[in-house]
Each structure stands twice: as structure tokens, then as C-alpha cells.
Amino acid sequence: MSSRRSRSRQSDVSRITDHQITDLISKLQQLIPELRGRRSDEVSASKVLQETCNYIRSLHREVDDLSDRLSQLLASTDTDSAQAAIIRSLLM
Amino acid sequence: MASFIPNLEPRPDTSPEFKRKKRRKTYENPGPCYPTQGNQRIKRWRTLREQHIYSSKLIEALCRSRRTSSSAAAKEVHETADRVLAISDKGTTRWSRAILTSRLHAGAKLRKHKKAKVTANTRLQKPQINGEKRKLTVVERKLKVLRRLVPGCRKLSFSNLIEETTDYIAALEMQVRAMTAITEHLASALGGGAQPPANRLGSNVNS
Numbered sequence: 001m002s003s004r005r006s007r008s009r010q011s012d013v014s015r016i017t018d019h020q021i022t023d024l025i026s027k028l029q030q031l032i033p034e035l036r037g038r039r040s041d042e043v044s045a046s047k048v049l050q051e052t053c054n055y056i057r058s059l060h061r062e063v064d065d066l067s068d069r070l071s072q073l074l075a076s077t078d079t080d081s082a083q084a085a086i087i088r089s090l091l092m
Numbered sequence: 093m094a095s096f097i098p099n100l101e102p103r104p105d106t107s108p109e110f111k112r113k114k115r116r117k118t119y120e121n122p123g124p125c126y127p128t129q130g131n132q133r134i135k136r137w138r139t140l141r142e143q144h145i146y147s148s149k150l151i152e153a154l155c156r157s158r159r160t161s162s163s164a165a166a167k168e169v170h171e172t173a174d175r176v177l178a179i180s181d182k183g184t185t186r187w188s189r190a191i192l193t194s195r196l197h198a199g200a201k202l203r204k205h206k207k208a209k210v211t212a213n214t215r216l217q218k219p220q221i222n223g224e225k226r227k228l229t230v231v232e233r234k235l236k237v238l239r240r241l242v243p244g245c246r247k248l249s250f251s252n253l254i255e256e257t258t259d260y261i262a263a264l265e266m267q268v269r270a271m272t273a274i275t276e277h278l279a280s281a282l283g284g285g286a287q288p289p290a291n292r293l294g295s296n297v298n299s
Contacts, residue, residue: 024250027258028254046234049238053238053241055261056241056242056261057241067271070275071169073278087151
């Protein structure tokens with residue numbers, strides 16, 4: 001009992017209720033495409049966090065690949081024609 | 093008839109004000125309160141308008157950076173994309189501010205110092221919190237990994253971290269969508285449609 005009281009003075013973590021934690025984790029679960037359809041009581045918190053980390057890493061990798069392709073495309077042509085081509089395609 | 097009018101009038105006056113007051117409160121107290129304001133931010137990332145704004149800013153920034161330095165390395169493109177993403181957030185979230193400040197301070201030196209400080213603190217704190225040995229639980233380990241992935245969130249509390257993560261994921265998704273569209277447009281425009289404009293201009297010859 002006394003250890004719980006001292007812990008609440010030291011850190012803010014114990015002030016957050018369990019209900020809020022499950023709420024936040026279910027909110028996170030809705031964002032991840034793999035876990036979106038499943039019910040919140042089927043998926044554990046650690047699995048949600050794991051899938052979140054994996055998803056963020058895969059998004060980073062995708063942006064890496066895309067920037068690689070984009071740099072190759074931009075290098076193969078000079079700036080003005082690239083800009084004109086993009087603007088033309090965006091307007092259309 | 094007369095009874096309807098006073099009912100209607102105060103509502104449109106008070107409801108946006110009440111919402112504004114709610115928003116101010118949540119900005120001031122970064123505690124475990126997360127009203128609809130977070131959902132509105134996420135919906136903003138999903139609109140097409142935001143994607144178009146980001147695309148045009150990114151193209152502008154890329155062309156500007158290509159004029160200054162001739163090499164267009166993939167890492168440079170990635171950094172530019174991240175920076176424009178952080179700018180389009182207009183500093184409302186922690187990760188965007190962390191991206192922008194890390195670019196300004198030439199992040200490598202600062203990150204090394206910060207890492208040394210953080211590890212020293214955790215080594216000191218671990219035996220002090222409980223008398224016993226404290227092993228990190230599974231959830232805490234995952235949170236640690238998450239803290240490393242989302243920029244600027246190393247010392248954040250649990251609820252703030254989850255909020256930042258949701259915003260960061262939405263922003264990254266928009267970044268992927270926008271960059272995919274740009275690459276496709278560029279590839280199709282340069283590959284297929286490049287020849288007719290070259291004929292019109294007469295100067296550019298793409299081999």
C-alpha cells in the first residue's frame with residue numbers, strides 16, 4: 001500500500017486509469033489496417049503496440065523506397081522539364 | 093414561435109465558443125484528456141486537399157534543393173519530404189517540432205549526447221524506484237521501441253505518446269500517398285508524354 005502511494009507521487013503513470021489505457025489502445029488499433037476489423041477484447045495491448053511499431057517501420061521503408069525512386073527520376077531529367085511535367089499532370 | 097427563437101440563438105453562439113474553450117483546455121493540460129480534437133487532426137491528414145498542399149510544397153522544396161546542390165540523393169529527398177511534412181503540421185504536434193529542430197541543430201551531435209544522458213539516468217533510476225530488481229514488462233518494452241520510432245517522444249507519458257503516435261501514423265500515410273502520386277505522375281509524364289512537349293519546345297531531347 002505504501003509503495004503504491006509513493007509511486008503515485010513519483011510518476012504520473014498511476015494516475016491514468018485502466019479504462020483510459022484500454023481506450024487509447026483501442027483508438028490505436030483502429031488506425032492499423034491489420035487489426036482494424038478485430039474486436040478489442042481479442043487483441044492484447046502488447047500485440048497492438050507491436051503491430052504499431054511494425055506498421056510505422058513499414059511506412060518508413062515505403063517512404064525510403066519512394067524517395068529513392070523519386071531521386072532517380074529527378075536525376076534522369078533536368079529541373080525545369082520535371083517541374084513542368086508534374087504541374088501539367090497535377091492540373092490534369 | 094417566440095419560444096423557439098431564444099432557444100436557437102444561444103446555441104450557435106455558445107457551441108463553437110464552448111468547443112474553443114475545450115480546445116484551449118486540452119492544449120494547456122497535456123494530461124490524459126483526448127477529446128474530438130485529435131480525431132479532427134487525423135481527419136485533416138486524410139483529406140485530399142491536405143495531400144495536394146503537401147505535394148505542391150514538396151515539389152517546390154525538391155526543385156529548390158536541386159538547384160542548390162546538383163546531387164539528388166535518396167536520403168536528401170527523404171529528409172526534404174519529412175521536413176515538408178513537419179512544416180505542414182504547423183508545429184501542433186511534438187514529432188513535427190522534433191523533426192524541424194533536429195534539422196536545425198545538425199542532429200548527430202545532440203542525439204549522441206542525449207543518448208548518453210538517457211542511458212545514465214535509466215541505470216541510476218532502476219534500482220531506486222523499487223527495492224527489488226525491475227524487469228521491463230512486455231508492454232513497457234514495446235513502448236520503448238515505439239518511443240524510439242516516433243521522433244521527439246522519448247520522455248513522453250503513455251497517453252501523450254499514443255496521441256502523438258496516432259497523429260504520426262496518419263501523417264506518414266498521407267506522405268506515402270502523396271509521394272506515390274508524385275512518382276507515378278512524374279514517371280508517366282517523363283516516360284510517355286515527354287516526347288510531344290520536347291517536339292514543341294525543340295530544345296529538350298530525352299534519350
